[in-house]
Every structure is written in structure tokens, then in C-alpha cells.
Amino acid sequence: MMGRPETIFALATAPGRAGVAVIRISGPQAGAALTALCGRVPVPRQAARSRFSHPVDGRVLDDGLALWFPGPGSFTGEDVAEIQGHGGKAVIDSLLSALCLVPGVRPAEPGEFTRRAFENGKLDLTQAEGLADLINAETEAQHRQALRQMDGALARLFDGWRSDLIRHLAHLEAFIDFPDEPIPDHLDQAVRAGISTLAGAMTAYLADGHRGERIRDGLYIAVVGAPNAGKSSLVNALARREAAIVSATAGTTRDVIEVHLDLGGYPVVLADTAGLREAAEDIEAEGIRRALLRAENADLRLAVFDAACAPEWDAPTLALIDGRTEVIVNKVETVALPDDLRISGRVPHRISAAGGQGMADLLEALTARVRDALETQGAPALTRQRHRVALDECVDSLHRSLTAPDLELMAEDLRLAARALGRITGRVEVDDLLDVIFRDFCIGK
Template identity: 65%
Template sequence: MVPTIFAPATAPGRGGVAIVRVSGPLAGTALTALTARPLPAPRMAAFVRMTVPESGEFLDQGLVLWFPAPHSFTGEDVAEFHVHGGRAVISGVIDALASLPGLRIAEPGEFSRRGFENGKFDLTAAEAIADLVDADTAAQRRQALRQMEGELGRLYDGWRHRLTRALAHLEADIDFPDEDLPEGVGVMVRPELETMAGEIASHLNDNRRGERLRDGIHIAILGAPNAGKSSLLNVLARREAAIVSERAGTTRDVVEVHLDLGGFPVVLADTAGLREAADEIESEGIRRALDRAANADLKLAVFDATALPELDAQTIAVVDDQTLVVLNKVDSASGGMIQQIVGQQTMPVSARTGEGLADLLQALTDAVRTRFEAPGVPALTRARHRGALEECAASLQRAMTADLPELAAEDVRLASRALGRITGRVDVEDLLDVIFRDFCIGK
């Protein structure tokens, strides 16, 4: 028999209300055992007194809900205890449930895994549930909700159904050559395969937008020593994240802070000053700064406005169309400002007085939104999806160039199977432990 599982469904610690969830064939038994009352009406909250089944010790009074299968999150019978959020209350309810035969504590992600196995949602939606729990910004929340509602799964299932039809035509051409079939049935599917290959290639060529939203958009602050990079980082982070000193070369390693920038998750990195290194430690810091510049989604190139019209050659070298150019220390500058550097408009600011910082924040927000805001098609969010889609695309390319219809059919079958692994339709048993083990307990 399928074991009945239970776990707190709310975060650990003290709170006003905590939820303990039970799922499995004995969920109803557990509910009646702790309340000494018949099951409440489905999906209707009931205010009850909860006690330890064996001793009758009073645990708490609160709400309980009953979700009979299959109309529940897991597709099984589910009971929920809504109790006061003190640690002792939660512990008492957990201990009482653990004392009942046939019940055990849930593994991380086990509730969601049961929902997937019982057909309540596909793997992309299950992964979106984990992303929604971890979402820190509005953009992450919107992306996770779109995926949880099935947008990504419907896109992949649509491609898979089209491949299934193409495969049926190819196999009919192979298996029934003497039947009265339209001439060249196998050749007729090639335009559909070409169209699908183009759609998948376009989906893959997204600058890893969805993955960036999940993990954070990387912005590197670059510039010469004493250009004010660390001061700028501290002002944008609104805390003293980096050491600020008049001594050149204070920053030797990359200093990161995480920001919510207009609803987008951003990892802002202060880097070592770009110059000829004085020692091997500074040389390593500069190497890391250049490496961060090469891998950043956006860059802030910071120039010292008090040094104008002189411009730092090492900083100029990192300016491109993914760069916002900042002229810092304008409050102390005596000369005129330069309007453009390497074709990029300059932004005068002062990290000390705050002058121009509102405009800089708005420009950064606009740049992030332009590059990463979701268009109509749902975005790829995980490396697992990308790998399967790349495998699918490679199989389609082979199918379109195959000399024999049997080879084309096999490659179309492999392409369909790769798509099925994303949503969990086929051959995913070995992936389930990996996917669900990072979920929180109780979800």
C-alpha cells in the first residue's frame, strides 16, 4: 500500500499560523484520530479541538480541511491541520501523526512528486512550483506562474504531437508500401520537420533569458582604481557591501550583492581596478575582473570625471553595446563632460552626493527589462530543458537529411522522446529523484 506521508507545509520558526499536510490513503484516518470527529465536508474548513489520539492530551484548536482524492494537490486523499505557529504546537501535531501506524514524515518534494505521478501536472509545472517557492522578485514570480499554469508544457507537448503525426506518416510509408497511399508520403512531412526545427532553434536562441531570471542577471562594475566603483556599489546596494578607500587597489576580488531591480533579480559585482598590476595578487584580481566582464549580461564602465579629458584605456577596452558608461565624481569635476565614449552615451553621477543616481537606476532597469522581460513565448528556465531540446534539434536535422525513410523515422522518434523527457511523458524515472530532491519539505 502507498504510505501516507505528512510534513509542515509552512516555513520553520514561529508564526501566527502553521499548516501540517497529510497525504495518502490514511489521511482521513489521521484527521479523525486527532479531532475525534467525523470528516468535515470536502474543501470546507472546520474549527476543531485537536488532541493526542492515545492520551487525549490537548494539542491546539484550529482549522482542518479535507480534500478527498482525486481533487487534491497530490491526487490522493489530503488532510490539512491549520494550527497556531508556535514550535511546541507544530511539534505536538507532528509527534501525534508520527504515532499513528502507517504514517511517516515526507521526503523533500514528495508531495509534488506524488502530484506529478498522479497526473496532476507535468514536470515543467512541478519545477515551476519550486521556482515559485524560491522567487524573490516580481519577474521571477511571473515567470514561475506562467510555467506552473502549463505554458511551457503545452508548447513542448504541441511539438511532440506534431512529431507524432509526422512519424505516423513516415511509418505508414515504410510499413504499407503497396497500399493506396498518396505518393511520397514520407517526403511530404519534411516541410513540417523544417518548420519545427526552425521554431525550436528560435526557442533555444533566447540569450538564456529564462535561466537568467531564475538565477539572477549579472551586472559587472568595471573601471580604473579610485574611479568610485565600490562607492557606486554601496550606494546601489544601500549598504556598506564593499570597502571604500582612497588607496588604489583596495578591491582585489569580486564583491557581489543581490538586488531587486524593477522586479528583476540582479547580481551586481564590484571588481578590481583595471591597470597594470603591482603584484601577483592584484594581477589575479584584474584577471577575475576581466573574466566577469566577459561573462556579464550587462556592464557598468565607470570613469573618473575629475580626470577628464583623460580616459582610462583599460576601461575603454571593455565598453561595447552591453555597457552603460558612467562618469563618476561629477560633484568634484571642474571641466566639461564628454557626451559619448565608444559610441555609448555617458551618464554623469556622483556616488557621494547622489546626483544622477536616479537616472542611472532607471537606465539600468530599462536595459534589464529590454533584454529579459518575457515576450509572448514562454522562456526556457532550466539546463535540463535546454539539453533535451538540443538533442531534439539534432535528431530533427538528421531526420531531414536521412537517405532512408527508416532512418528518418527513427530520428523523428528520438526527437519526440527528447521532448517527452522534458514534460515527463516518457523515460524519466531516473530523473525524478534529481528533480524533486531540491524541493523544500512539505511541498
């Protein structure tokens, strides 16, 4: 049997000096904690001006607002109290210490409020993840995606698929339970067609270029080129700060330097790398190895060439140009280049990272490219590897079910598929399977 949950409390606002600090309390003793500090429990969901006093010696600790959200209509589903006091270190410490003195009340573990909300059915797992993403969102796209997930868009998509799956399973189960009645052909065909359609929809959904995960982590862009081409200068110009050292010495950058940028509301990680050449010594050689590795794994590459080298373009950089590469010629103010210049058959962006020439156009082109890579239309994006793994497993089980030698094995594969989907949102599946069986079929008619 489950014990009575403990009552937890924590500072809900960021620690440090601020005008107001909010302390949240959740659990069966939340009302008692409020009474201990404020002398009473206010009217539900109405802010009440209150003096907070020490529960043992009665000394006044602060003056602020108290709020009362009786369960189950609260964030966690439990009784929740909120104390809004002044955001000073001594005030906060005294309030938190006072709460420790209330019997049955203890400081919360990280994520414990949200976990209780999940356990009490207030949120599914994807919504809880969306909430964490919302708090961490730094760009507009991350903000939008997190809000959508927190609103349950992802959960609705997965739950929709899962209820389709459970319906197919329920049809099969009915025939397994009544083995004397052969499964009519049309029903068999309908179930198989339904499973194929589901597997197809999931496979198409999985082939999304990892947009949701990229929006969370940032699109990875590697800047590559020969030593002295101006890679670090370009990174600094895009970042609008001196993130990387720039010098006339070839081989200045040796390690990978990552800069986080907001490009038109989309998050980007821009990686400055070591210039590519036959390196003389170990450290630079290691830097070049890392540069090539990043270039290989990057979502987008910026290949930077020095205009002064025209038309003898740097061979190692040429070798990296592919469909996900933007070709850039830097230092264009130093030489006259032909109007119809092509590098590897591509029209390069012409810039002067030092002088600023062509930078606005380059920025616009990059933003458009990042938007194309990250923008999502229609279905909400998968945002975590965890979702992808479970969905892959679900598709595998669906395919297996279609070639299963008998109905029992087919049903078992469908059950595994439903369980994989249920893991994404954190649902349990047995009970609703029974519900569907009894709702859709009049057994014993």
C-alpha cells in the first residue's frame, strides 16, 4: 500500500536578489504549513496579504501574499500553497528554515513538483518534458515548440495512434477469444490495412530531419577552410563578439570553438575550427582531425576560401563541399574577382569578414537555410531521442505483426507496439484495452 505522500516545498523563483520570491508547498500538510506561517489558510485561489511569522517563536519574518490551491485543482493535483515574500537571501533563508520546522514537511527534490503532477495525471510525460523545455527556451523557435508540447500536441498525436492501434488489437483479441468463429476475410484485411497505414504514418513522421531535436539543441554549423582564410573572423562577425582569436599567423585556431547564436529566432551552434593543411606538429594535427570530424557531423557547413588564392582554391576545403555546404569567398576587397565566379560549380557568397561587406546578405541566406532546416509544419516535432527510440520500436513491432504466423503472435506484436507508444507519454495500456473490447463488441449478444 502506498503511504501518505510527504509534503514538499521549494523556492520556485530563481535564487538571488529580486523584488519577489515565490515558495511553493505541495502535499497533505500544505494547509498546516500555511497556518503555521500565516496563522490561517486563505480563500482558495485568491491572493491574501499576510504576515509570515516563525512557527515556534512567533517572530515576524516577512510580509507578502499567501495563496491556497486545494487539491485536486492544483498544478500537482495535491493541496498546494504559495508564499510570495521579498526576494532577499536572508528573507528566503528564514522562510525556508521556518517551513522545515512544520511536521511532515521537507525540501523538494529536483523536478518533484512536476513528477507529482505526472503521477496525479495532470500532465503526461511529453508535457512534463515540454515544461522543462519551456523553462530552458532561449530562442523564439524553442519557445514555440515547448509551448506546443506543453499544450499536449505531441501527446495527442501519440495517443491518437495508440488508440487506433488498440482498436485493431481489440478486433483481433475478439477472434482469439472465440476460436470457433473464423476471422472473416474482410476484417482480417481491414486490420492489416490499418496496421500498414499506421506504420507508414509513423515512418513518414520519423523522417523529419530531426527538426524537433535540432530546435532544442541548436542546428550545428561548422566553419571550415584553409588556415588564414578568415574563419575565426567570420565567426566573430556572425556572433558580433570576439569569441575566437584572429591573427595573421596561419594555424591560430587549434581547437573547436562553439558559439551559440540566435538566427532569426532559430538556435544555432556555430563551430570555428582549425585551418585544414598538412600540419607540422601534433597539436595542430589533432585540431585538424577534430575540424574534419565536426565538418562531417555538422548539419550545415560554411566552406571559407581566401579571395587572394583565386583561382587556386584550397583542395581540402573543396573536398568538403556538398549539398549541405554554403560556399564563401572572404577578403573580397583585396582582389578583383570575375563576375561569373564559381567554386565547385557553386555561386559563392562574397564577403569581407573584416570589413563587413556582403555580411548582411550572407546572414539573410543563412537564416533562410536554417529556417528551412528547422521549420515544422503540420505535426508537432519529435523533440527527444527517447521518443524516436520508442517510435522506431513501435514501427518494428507493427511490421513484425504483419508477417506473424498466427493471430496470437500478431496480437502480441501489436501489444508490444502499443506499449512502446505508451512509454512516450507514460500511459499504462491494459485497462483501456479492456475498455475498448467491451465498448466495441457486444460479446454474448
